[in-house]
Amino acid sequence: MEISSHQSHLLQQLNEQRRQDVFCDCSILVEGKVFKAHRNVLFASSGYFKMLLSQNSKETSQPTTATFQAFSPDTFTVILDFVYSGKLSLTGQNVIEVMSAASFLQMTDVISVCKTFIKSSLDISEKEKDRYFSLSDKDVNSNGIERSSFYSSGWQEEGSSPHSHLSSDQGTGIISGKSWSKKDSIKKSKHLRLSQPSEVAHYKPSKREARASDSSSHISQSEEQAQIDADMDSTPVGYPYGPGSDVTSRSFPDDLPRMRFKCPYCTHVVKRKADLKRHLRCHTGERPYPCQACGKRFSRLDHLSSHFRTIHQACKLICRKCKRHVTDLTGQVVQEGTRRYRLCNECLAEVGIDSLPIDLEAEQHLMSPSDGDKDSRWHLSEDENRSYVEIVEDGSADLVIQQVDDSEEEDEKEIKPNIR
DNA sequence: CTGGGGAGGGGGCCC
DNA sequence: TGGGCCCCCTCCCCA
Numbered sequence: 001m002e003i004s005s006h007q008s009h010l011l012q013q014l015n016e017q018r019r020q021d022v023f024c025d026c027s028i029l030v031e032g033k034v035f036k037a038h039r040n041v042l043f044a045s046s047g048y049f050k051m052l053l054s055q056n057s058k059e060t061s062q063p064t065t066a067t068f069q070a071f072s073p074d075t076f077t078v079i080l081d082f083v084y085s086g087k088l089s090l091t092g093q094n095v096i097e098v099m100s101a102a103s104f105l106q107m108t109d110v111i112s113v114c115k116t117f118i119k120s121s122l123d124i125s126e127k128e129k130d131r132y133f134s135l136s137d138k139d140v141n142s143n144g145i146e147r148s149s150f151y152s153s154g155w156q157e158e159g160s161s162p163h164s165h166l167s168s169d170q171g172t173g174i175i176s177g178k179s180w181s182k183k184d185s186i187k188k189s190k191h192l193r194l195s196q197p198s199e200v201a202h203y204k205p206s207k208r209e210a211r212a213s214d215s216s217s218h219i220s221q222s223e224e225q226a227q228i229d230a231d232m233d234s235t236p237v238g239y240p241y242g243p244g245s246d247v248t249s250r251s252f253p254d255d256l257p258r259m260r261f262k263c264p265y266c267t268h269v270v271k272r273k274a275d276l277k278r279h280l281r282c283h284t285g286e287r288p289y290p291c292q293a294c295g296k297r298f299s300r301l302d303h304l305s306s307h308f309r310t311i312h313q314a315c316k317l318i319c320r321k322c323k324r325h326v327t328d329l330t331g332q333v334v335q336e337g338t339r340r341y342r343l344c345n346e347c348l349a350e351v352g353i354d355s356l357p358i359d360l361e362a363e364q365h366l367m368s369p370s371d372g373d374k375d376s377r378w379h380l381s382e383d384e385n386r387s388y389v390e391i392v393e394d395g396s397a398d399l400v401i402q403q404v405d406d407s408e409e410e411d412e413k414e415i416k417p418n419i420r
Numbered sequence: 421c422t423g424g425g426g427a428g429g430g431g432g433c434c435c
Numbered sequence: 436t437g438g439g440c441c442c443c444c445t446c447c448c449c450a
Contacts, residue, residue, distance in 0.1 A: 268431090274436055275431075282430065296428095302439050303429065310427075323425095 008086075014041055015084035026053075026064045028080075033073035035080055039064055045083040047106025071101040082110060090117045294338045314340040321347040 017023050017038070024036035042049035052066060068076065075097045082088040088110060090098060099114035260269045261276040265283040270276045278300065281287070287297035289304040293312040298304040309315040314333045319326045320341040331344040343351070 270431080272433090272436085275433090277436095279430075299429075301437085305439075307428075 011084060011086065014038060018080075018084055026066070028076065029065060029067040030071065030073045030076045031068075033076075035073075035076060037080060037083075041083060045107065047108075048104065050106075068104075071097055071104065075101045079105065079107070079110065082107075088113055090114065311339055314342045317342065319344040319347055321351070 018036060021036045024038060026037045026039045026042060028035040028037060039053050043053045053064060075094060078089050078094060078098050079101055088098070090113070095114050095117050099111055102110035102114060260271065261273050262269045263276060263279055263283070268279055270279060281299040287299050289298040289301050290296065291298070291304055291308060291312070293308065296307065298307060317326055318324070319331055321343055324344055326342050326344045331342045332348055333340050334343050334348070
């Protein structure tokens, strides 16, 4: 007959003895902090201690002391707690160091748990989705249901952690069983560079982007390709998104289809694929629309049109000098290089410029080539087109500040990735 | 140094 | 789906 609770009870007793420094025959010194433990427990748990204690086995009467500088006391606290409880208090912040320490101490189980933790963290959006569908908010908060294993409890809501018993009574400080709140997860994901649902809260590449981010719910998966994220707004009411991040999700009724296209480079989410395509150009630096008049390149056709009308067509019926409204009768178009603007007759006389009537209509083709020439209308050479492809492929590269030279000489039409 | 205005650029959304 | 418009923000130049 086997009493299943015996093992856990025994471990619990050993843990109590450790805390009370009863029968402890081993001292571990980690960066000046002394940890008391039992040699036989360490021997059974760690390959490193097995080796160490085997060598010292002849001196069993003497207390063994081990000193470590490779990891912090907090990290060793996590390790030791695991040894004595079977529970590993992993967080996004400590998992790397814990895994490193476990590697050093040859604790394969801990290593594999850390790996799983990291993997699940990287895949958190999928996990979160699973949670959306499997758990109501109430379930999560009140029952503290875990995803699968104790070490994953860090993803739970505050107060639902099964590790809470470890946090306060061991006097070990930082490492505790405290689960992540969303706020915590932000900081920790930043530290570990793991994707978190609330990552947007601290990702602010620009004010504009932040504005967009604030108005949409999103799950950050920077490694992902752009994809339809139809589940983006499937968040049940009350799911703890960060403050301000649930505006969009609550602005759509649950029964409406909600297609979302998520930018693979940032947190921006758009409704239409075309908008995503347009948005991606701000990351790739692609500028497929060169102005035929000055050579300046634009990422969008409407911007080119606006530029051309404003700069080269003098469409604004405003005198550049006195800002008064002018018409073809009360003013003239002045050409200054490729730039054109209007001056009223008074200002014209004042500056002594003899303007020549310019047939704007006749030069319209500069901006608007025929529709039948759509693909070649911007006169992109094959090399240029190829460079765009390369840019997209290089889009996964690290941050590169765009250095596109928009000078009129067009010496450097090479467009560099502008991943932000 | 500062404020105003122009131009560029990004997002939303309509057609 | 692309074109285009509107709005807003930022940057830069200039007075």
